[in-house]
Amino acid sequence: MNLKRIIQALLPFTLVIVVVIFILNIITHGSIQHPGKSSYQTNCAQCHGDNGEGVKVLIPPLKDADFAKNNFDSIPCWLKNGISHPIMVNGVQYDQPMYGLKMDEIQIANVMNYLSKELLNTDKQINSLQVKEILNGCN
Numbered sequence: 001m002n003l004k005r006i007i008q009a010l011l012p013f014t015l016v017i018v019v020v021i022f023i024l025n026i027i028t029h030g031s032i033q034h035p036g037k038s039s040y041q042t043n044c045a046q047c048h049g050d051n052g053e054g055v056k057v058l059i060p061p062l063k064d065a066d067f068a069k070n071n072f073d074s075i076p077c078w079l080k081n082g083i084s085h086p087i088m089v090n091g092v093q094y095d096q097p098m099y100g101l102k103m104d105e106i107q108i109a110n111v112m113n114y115l116s117k118e119l120l121n122t123d124k125q126i127n128s129l130q131v132k133e134i135l136n137g138c139n
């Protein structure tokens with residue numbers, strides 16, 4: 001059996017082999033990256049940390065943050081206008097301003113879905129139309 005024969009024999013199975021390699025890749029590398037992850041890393045991680053751990057008493061955590069969980073629908077307005085009043089997150093008071101960020105409704109929806117799934121561990125999901133509607137009603 002020479003190499004040419006082996007290749008000829010395998011040819012009909014190329015598609016199957018490619019799919020198997022793709023699935024193995026997902027299994028070994030975790031899942032396909034969430035679309036909100038890069039947006040989180042660009043817009044949020046410098047303050048809230050790569051894993052949402054926050055910074056001591058200065059910047060609140062996003063990981064399992066009760067405040068974000070209980071006020072999920074307010075997040076679009078916080079990202080648009082910032083937050084400039086004291087807040088209580090997981091029993092700790094924070095009072096540094098968060099400034100508004102320049103993000104469109106698609107980026108906000110992506111980052112919120114990432115936040116919900118990966119950091120808050122909730123099943124809340126939001127789409128860009130819902131974000132837009134909330135943004136229209138921000139003070």
Ligand code: HEC
Nearest residue numbers: 043044047060061065067068083085087094095096097098
């Ligand atoms: C420049 C630093 C900075 C950046 C960038 C930033 N934040 Fe914040 N964030 C803060 C600070 C400071 C507070 C606390 C505000 C207060 O105490 O009034 C806060 C509060 C919050 C809260 C409410 C408190 C909590 O932990 O539940 C959420 C939710 C939040 N930020 C999400 C985000 C998301 C999502 C992004 C990125 C899209 C982001 N922030 C980007 C500094 C930042």
